Amino acid sequence: MSPVIFGSMRMDESKGNEDYWAELLYAAYYAGIDTVHSSSEYESFPLLIKTLKKLALIDKKVKFKHVVKLAEPHFSDSEYSSERLKEKLNDYLTKLQVERLEAIQWMWRSNLPDSKRIESFLDHHKKIRLDLEILKQENLISSALCFPYSVEFMKEALRLQVFDGFCVYRNPKELEYDDILKECDRQTVISIRPFAADKRLISSEGPIHLLDYNFADSAISNTILSISSLSQLNEIKGFLNV
Template sequence: MEELKNKLSLSSITLGTMRFADKNMSVEEVIRLIEEANDIGITTHHSSYEYSSYELYCNALKKTSCKNNLKHIAKISAPHFEDSEFSFNNLEERVDNELERLNVDTIDVLQWLVRSKPINDIDRLHTLNSQQKEIEEGLNTLKNKGKVKSVFSFPYSVNFAEEVIKISVVDGIVAYLNHEEKEYEPFANSKPFIAIRPFFAGKLIEKLGVEASLNYTCGQKGVLSTIVGINRLSHLESYKKFL
């Protein structure tokens, strides 16, 4: 675990970009947020082409002075909802699109999702088990080509997490972890882990506060980084202690 942590060198807090558009931020405001976050040590970003903020984020990112200093966690699915099975060609195309939009040579963490329509473990575990060879070879190819440094699974369920982490090419788990959602706590203490939603969609900020919430999430021994949605410069001060 320590070797992977050193290899990735993610900041302990990751800038979540999902809500930029929802908060009506301008390109200039996002640029300033990215740069001031970088100045205090938030050098890892989480993004997805599925987010309404993606265009805004990409437009701002390319104008920042710190863009070459940043690490990226990119959320990509294969198979996606409409796909009937895992396709390496589809996955590589989606990764290539991310590399182009983010203007980077490699994605530090591929947040990989196995989806079905509707989401259910029966279909998703069938994909995992019936196509394990193709999946392993495909993810290894992306690593060997230098397009991704690591693969973390967003599992949707504990059952899926228990199976997907057995695949050698999968480096860790990325999932919800907070005082109310503790299902993945065993993984966060035994496997490389990236935490999402430390404030339980904001509910814990009023109940416990930022510091107590992050003390729990960041305190699990496998947590390499915690993704936090930050939309205001004034919020940055709250995270300095954890960097």
């Protein structure tokens, strides 16, 4: 995966249709961004699918890798299900028209207090580990990353070594995971929201400085960045060494 991953959450038809976004993704790909992060829960997901189909018509050489959010169990579920995990994965493969996902951003969602959520995860972690290993053996995913929702959940997931790595928020304003990142292996964590969605922070610090800040931690291998214009892409080309 490229160090910078194209975040699709803020793709919006008010900014442009699939032709607009196909042009932007085309430029991003040839600037060195070869991976897209998406979620079927995002309002932007249908637009992303249309954009990828349009892009395939423009240039068949453009082949993005994909990182997707996959919650199992979801808020409405009482416990973990291997069958639902596989169904959700297959749905992504079908809609994205790929044979393998580069990574899934797995999460245990629950309306329970965090301590109960962790307790349930501990009860099911062996089954989750086995299911993820099977998916990798079947070449349906390359890796499984955990979005923990809390530092305490991440501590348990790290101790049990269920996942290949983690996805966490990291920027100068969201530092709650910084201490536990020191316990992670090198290049095993994808950071989310490196700019904190804060225009004042971006203008004061500058995008390159904020990217450098993220990668200053040795655990960080990639960062998910929402890009919505060619001018924004041009602002980070220096970081991409293009």
